[in-house]
Amino acid sequence: MQASGRIVGVALAGITILLIHMSGQTPPVAAPANQARAATGRGRAAAAADAARALATFPAQQRPPGDPALVARGKTIYGINCQSCHGADLRGGDLGGPNLLRSQVVLSDQNGELILPIIQGARQSNGMPAISMSADDVKATATFIHEIVGSSKGQGAPPDSGAPPPNILVGDAAVGQKFFTEKCTGCHSATGDLQGIATRIPDAKTLQNRWVAGGANGRGATNPDRRIVTVTVTQPSGEKVEGRLIRIDDFLVTLANADGTLTTIRRDGDQPKVEVKDPIQPHRDLLGVYTDKNLHDVTAYLVTLK
Amino acid sequence: MRIHTKFAISLFVPIALMAQGGGLEPSDMLKPLKDSWPTYNGDYTGRRYSLLTQIDQTTVKNLTLGWFTKVAAGNGGNVIVGGEGTGNFPAGTASIKASALEVDGTIYVSTPDNAWAIDARDGRELWHYFWKTRGSTHIANRGLGMWHSYLFLETPDNYLVSLDSKTGKERWHKEIADIAQQYFSTPAPVVIGNHVIAGTGNDIDAPGFLSSFDPETGALQWKHYTVPMNPGDPGLDTWPSLDRAQHGGAQTWIPGAYDPEANLYIFGTGNPTPAYTPGRGEGDNLFTCSLIAVNVDTGKMAWYFQTSPHDMHDWDSAQTPVLVDGMFGGKPRKMALTASRNGFFFVVDRVTGEHLITSKYGKDTNWSTGLNKFGGPARDPGKDPSIGGSIVSPTAGGTINWEPPAFSPEAGLFFTSENDAYSIFYLTDLDPRGSMGLGGKEEVSVGNGGSFLTAIDYQTGKIAWRHPYPQGLGGGGGMLATAGKVLFAGDGGGNIVAHDVFTGAPLWHSKIGRVTNAPQTYLLDGHQYLLVATGDTLWSFLLY
Numbered sequence: 001m002q003a004s005g006r007i008v009g010v011a012l013a014g015i016t017i018l019l020i021h022m023s024g025q026t027p028p029v030a031a032p033a034n035q036a037r038a039a040t041g042r043g044r045a046a047a048a049a050d051a052a053r054a055l056a057t058f059p060a061q062q063r064p065p066g067d068p069a070l071v072a073r074g075k076t077i078y079g080i081n082c083q084s085c086h087g088a089d090l091r092g093g094d095l096g097g098p099n100l101l102r103s104q105v106v107l108s109d110q111n112g113e114l115i116l117p118i119i120q121g122a123r124q125s126n127g128m129p130a131i132s133m134s135a136d137d138v139k140a141t142a143t144f145i146h147e148i149v150g151s152s153k154g155q156g157a158p159p160d161s162g163a164p165p166p167n168i169l170v171g172d173a174a175v176g177q178k179f180f181t182e183k184c185t186g187c188h189s190a191t192g193d194l195q196g197i198a199t200r201i202p203d204a205k206t207l208q209n210r211w212v213a214g215g216a217n218g219r220g221a222t223n224p225d226r227r228i229v230t231v232t233v234t235q236p237s238g239e240k241v242e243g244r245l246i247r248i249d250d251f252l253v254t255l256a257n258a259d260g261t262l263t264t265i266r267r268d269g270d271q272p273k274v275e276v277k278d279p280i281q282p283h284r285d286l287l288g289v290y291t292d293k294n295l296h297d298v299t300a301y302l303v304t305l306k
Numbered sequence: 307m308r309i310h311t312k313f314a315i316s317l318f319v320p321i322a323l324m325a326q327g328g329g330l331e332p333s334d335m336l337k338p339l340k341d342s343w344p345t346y347n348g349d350y351t352g353r354r355y356s357l358l359t360q361i362d363q364t365t366v367k368n369l370t371l372g373w374f375t376k377v378a379a380g381n382g383g384n385v386i387v388g389g390e391g392t393g394n395f396p397a398g399t400a401s402i403k404a405s406a407l408e409v410d411g412t413i414y415v416s417t418p419d420n421a422w423a424i425d426a427r428d429g430r431e432l433w434h435y436f437w438k439t440r441g442s443t444h445i446a447n448r449g450l451g452m453w454h455s456y457l458f459l460e461t462p463d464n465y466l467v468s469l470d471s472k473t474g475k476e477r478w479h480k481e482i483a484d485i486a487q488q489y490f491s492t493p494a495p496v497v498i499g500n501h502v503i504a505g506t507g508n509d510i511d512a513p514g515f516l517s518s519f520d521p522e523t524g525a526l527q528w529k530h531y532t533v534p535m536n537p538g539d540p541g542l543d544t545w546p547s548l549d550r551a552q553h554g555g556a557q558t559w560i561p562g563a564y565d566p567e568a569n570l571y572i573f574g575t576g577n578p579t580p581a582y583t584p585g586r587g588e589g590d591n592l593f594t595c596s597l598i599a600v601n602v603d604t605g606k607m608a609w610y611f612q613t614s615p616h617d618m619h620d621w622d623s624a625q626t627p628v629l630v631d632g633m634f635g636g637k638p639r640k641m642a643l644t645a646s647r648n649g650f651f652f653v654v655d656r657v658t659g660e661h662l663i664t665s666k667y668g669k670d671t672n673w674s675t676g677l678n679k680f681g682g683p684a685r686d687p688g689k690d691p692s693i694g695g696s697i698v699s700p701t702a703g704g705t706i707n708w709e710p711p712a713f714s715p716e717a718g719l720f721f722t723s724e725n726d727a728y729s730i731f732y733l734t735d736l737d738p739r740g741s742m743g744l745g746g747k748e749e750v751s752v753g754n755g756g757s758f759l760t761a762i763d764y765q766t767g768k769i770a771w772r773h774p775y776p777q778g779l780g781g782g783g784g785m786l787a788t789a790g791k792v793l794f795a796g797d798g799g800g801n802i803v804a805h806d807v808f809t810g811a812p813l814w815h816s817k818i819g820r821v822t823n824a825p826q827t828y829l830l831d832g833h834q835y836l837l838v839a840t841g842d843t844l845w846s847f848l849l850y
Contacts, residue, residue, distance in 0.1 A: 156508075292695065
């Protein structure tokens with residue numbers, strides 16, 4: 001039904017502009033702790049992680065913790081009867097069993113009452129075999145499933161698998177060194193400011209994030225002098241004020257003078273002339289230039305600077 | 307200039323109730339937007355364009371603060387309480403992201419679990435309704451819908467609540483979606499004739515859908531799923547399996563627009579799930595990230611156009627469609643315009659769904675290799691989250707997020723904010739089954755290529771002008787355009803700013819704090835007002 005038609009105008013010219021910070025506008029902002037969970041006294045580490053997340057107080061997370069003995073028995077029963085199809089982590093298995101963590105039945109079930117008829121064979125036509133299991137064992141299995149579902153992370157993410165994070169070092173250090181020599185040595189040096197950078201920032205992913213941004217979260221990292229954004233304001237009379245930029249909008253610019261006092265100056269269109277100097281700007285200008293391979297190669301080189 | 311506290315209110319409520327709250331005929335919303343603000347976007351076109359002209363490029367500098375008032379969320383004071391929950395969740399500080407309604411001298415505004423009626427002349431609270439929640443994700447509430455003297459509010463725990471607009475008393479509440487399935491509801495219901503159209507949302511792989519309710523009784527009229535739910539459903543061949551399609555997302559986050567002649571409700575859908583990882587095959591994953599038109603009486607889909615095929619960055623396309631009647635290619639045409647979170651702007655024929663324009667408005671947008679055979683942007687798989695990291699603009703937050711745009715017929719321009727930031731996206735879950743929801747990736751922001759108020763020529767898709775925001779993150783909570791040739795928007799630096807629609811040049815501003823919603827305008831006692839929110843505070847400006 002999708003109508004294809006002619007294609008008009010594509011793409012546009014870039015305009016470079018200075019800019020300070022960014023942020024995701026995406027929803028999961030700061031939110032109060034997970035009250036329901038805290039109130040149950042549920043002590044697992046995941047609860048603390050969730051608390052810091054959004055208000056993930058859905059019934060699956062509000063549920064009080066299951067009786068540990070029941071959970072343990074349920075885990076064993078699950079391993080024997082369910083795991084080959086639904087996976088050890090409940091996310092579905094090679095034999096085609098669906099992901100239980102997001103199953104409508106599991107999410108709506110309280111104590112096995114919705115799961116019981118399915119185990120007894122209600123979905124044989126969908127390929128779910130009938131399994132001989134007592135009502136108590138179904139309840140134990142359901143308790144185990146709910147325990148795992150309850151440890152899911154915010155925004156639909158599954159529980160931690162426990163697998164170590166992938167190694168992000170996929171680049172070629174020699175190629176990265178060449179790129180570094182061509183593009184970076186105007187400001188940086190492997191034997192100067194970046195000497196020992198891989199010792200100071202041993203985690204390769206952190207190192208990559210920092211060098212691309214020009215410092216931690218784009219705010220400068222290794223050399224405190226480099227992160228100061230300065231502004232020069234020149235009045236039509238030629239009078240000039242210079243200092244550290246505090247804030248700027250279309251109408252006012254505020255700067256810190258050398259003695260620490262603040263000066264706020266009115267802006268009216270192009271007057272007075274305002275020039276912002278941000279030491280991170282060269283990094284920002286490169287964001288649209290890098291290929292992902294550039295990133296990976298330079299990181300592979302930088303991790304050698306121990 | 308006065309600020310009122312709750313203590314002052316109770317004395318005045320009875321008097322106010324006798325004088326106000328006349329209600330709203332559904333047909334009033336078919337009229338061009340002028341004296342009131344009766345629905346989320348003002349009118350059904352989504353243009354957020356008012357015909358009022360008292361405030362124009364010359365007079366706007368005379369805008370004066372009439373009043374400001376703070377609202378206090380939660381179950382305290384003189385509050386009408388409803389809800390199915392225990393009520394022991396802390397309410398927090400209200401943040402108004404909703405578009406307020408203004409009807410007959412009364413303002414109706416909402417935050418998650420809360421609704422207020424406020425005297426538009428002096429900012430006094432007339433009533434406050436509080437909903438005791440069962441939990442759920444409390445991100446935002448986009449506003450209320452109105453039908454005669456009834457109001458409609460969606461709650462985070464997925465109820466459609468109907469209130470008496472005169473008293474704030476609850477008439478009924480009906481469940482929109484199941485909280486156990488982890489749905490949470492933020493949209494403003496849109497009232498069309500005898501339909502209350504309600505969207506919802508979800509992050510854990512549940513199917514998106516749109517519902518229509520009877521405004522009198524709350525009975526469900528129809529429910530339209532936005533992903534294939536049954537064998538043989540259209541779009542199923544774009545998924546690896548029916549199970550995957552049924553867990554494919556496409557949420558209905560944002561209120562849509564309505565074309566009364568075609569009787570079509572036009573809205574955008576959210577991202578597919580899992581959002582960032584494999585697990586959805588290689589198909590387009592219909593009808594995620596699409597502009598969709600459904601018949602208002604039946605809920606049946608008339609056409610769709612996919613704006614982010616097989617999205618891999620949580621760039622939902624739920625952004626407000628803007629309906630424009632205008633010249634296109636030398637001929638008059640009925641169109642729908644939308645600027646998506648993925649950095650692309652689209653024009654389609656809104657009667658047939660025929661694709662007319664795709665253009666890149668995100669200056670740094672770098673994830674697409676060109677256009678696919680339908681005219682939508684083709685994804686570069688190399689920019690999917692990867693083990694070594696992929697540097698991508700925009701961020702998952704998008705070039706634009708939920709904030710509604712505006713359109714000026716005088717200028718022929720579509721206005722949106724534009725954030726050209728970069729993130730590195732790492733794939734952290736290598737499981738071939740894919741992750742779930744928004745899991746399986748790590749996103750690190752690494753800098754911004756710019757932030758702008760941006761005007762797009764709808765006839766070409768080209769940028770007419772960009773007004774840079776020197777402090778970044780402009781656009782506040784959305785836009786308002788008027789026949790006075792003025793565009794209002796928050797600048798991200800704590801100002802509400804009036805711009806020249808032709809150039810973007812600032813004409814007036816007031817430093818009221820960070821703007822959190824899209825402004826409204828209306829006429830009261832012969833004077834044009836401008837209403838805008840900063841967090842828990844409403845600011846009412848007018849020309850005396």
